[in-house]
Amino acid sequence: MTLQTAMAAPYTHSMFNVSRTMLAVMTCLFPATAHGIFHFGWPALLLFAVTVASAILCELVCLALSGRAVLRFSMDGSALLTGWLVAMTLPPWAPWWIGTLGAAIAVVLGKHVFGGLGQNLFNPAMVARAVLLVALPVHMTTWVAPLPLGERPNLEQALTITFGSDIPADAISGATILSEVQSQLGAGRTLSEIGPDWESLQKQFYGAVPGSLGETSVFLLLLGGLALVLLRIIRLILPLTVLGSLAALSGAAHLVDPEQFVHPAFHLATGSAVFCAFFIATDYVTAPMTALGKAIYGIGIGALIFVIRTWGAFPEGVAFAVLLMNACVPLIDTYTRPRIFGRTRKGTPLPLEER
Structure with missing residues (x-):
């Protein structure tokens, strides 16, 4: 007779485990993300890929250093979702190292410093965004407006923008609507004047x-x-x-x-x-x-x-x-x-x- 180990309640009856939940959230994020990548072009896609890849790499390193089963815990999709969320909050033409730094802050400081998945006190993606905003305000508020299809940079130009930080001056846009209004109000103008x-x-x-990669x-x-x-x-x-x-x-x-x-x-x-x-x-x-x-x-x-x-x-x-x-x-x-x-x-x- 085979004995089975009884586990304590509560028991879950949902079809969603951790990996399925992560996959469902990413699926629901996909339309907004695809919209941002389509409108901002190749630089947005490269930044997204670098940020997600950096998050997964940081996850693997942290799991290995903590002595956990790397393959088992890295397949739950949490690192992929964390990198995805961080990428959505970044300016779409930000340099690659912004995405890498943001992913590292989210995974290492926002998640694994507290003990890993399920033990973090603060939302990892928001930890990354807050730190980047305070430390690198210029890079985090350099926006570009969505460009017509024929005017978007090709892959070669995108590589220069993402990995060479060479954003064309004529592509840089003004602030977002709300930030422009707030800056004008701070200068003493009224809403009827700003309009x-x-x-x-x-x-x-x-x-x-203009806006972040996945928030427009x-x-x-x-x-x-x-x-x-x-x-x-x-x-x-x-x-x-x-x-x-x-x-x-x-x-x-x-x-x-x-x-x-x-x-x-x-x-x-x-x-x-x-x-x-x-x-x-x-x-x-x-x-x-x-x-x-x-x-x-x-x-x-x-x-x-x-x-x-x-x-x-x-x-x-x-x-x-x-x-x-x-x-x-x-x-x-x-x-x-x-x-x-x-x-x-x-x-x-x-x-x-x-x-």
Whole structure:
């Protein structure tokens, strides 16, 4: 008779294990990523490939140094997804070493320093983005506008751009819509003078604007995010609370002073906000466990995005907002987890008279 080892509950009945979940998330990211690569051309594809390859290489090295089974743990797809997420947040014509450095920061500092997959406190992709923004602000805010098909660089020119850091001066575009508005407001101008138009908002929704490699098309990011919801990989509570609190605060501020605070549609129609709501804030490891905890977490992220965008030194506050709320997750989990019968929420036994 063969004895089978009994394992403790809880048991999962989902068709999704770690590798399948990673694959599903990457599949949902594919339309927005393909859109960015198509519009920004060969340099974006080369940067994407370098970033993903660097993440996988860093994963292999970290697994080997920690004495783990390299083949077994490297096949779960987490390193590939981490590199993918980092690449989506980079300027599409950034030099190769930006992608390599970002991938190394995400995998080594954001993940393996804490013990590997499932043990990291902070979202690895946002760790990389925040560090790169602080350390290399010029490289991380050098944008190019989507080019017509016949004007995009060929492969030879792309190799020079990505590996030689030789970006043509006439290809460098102005700032993104929101960052341009914030800089003009900081210079003492009013929104009626700046005049952000709804046509530019429409372009931003479909992705015909300067921006990060995978964050330009709000429509395709929404499409991928809703697919994650339909597949039951994520729940709607986090996207709704992130975008809802951002809309509520920016809308209230706009009502109070429409000359100094942009319409909430300009906040919501940024790819970074939608990308954060569906693909970053919903990270299993760094988000709270309970529905109430997720709601608090999402509201905090949305509020911090608005505060940082409005009064911070950086026009884009997603990475910093996520990392600040990541640090609050243990506290949120402590006070929102369900109480076990006979114990307090902190896990200590209740006095006999209170049971």
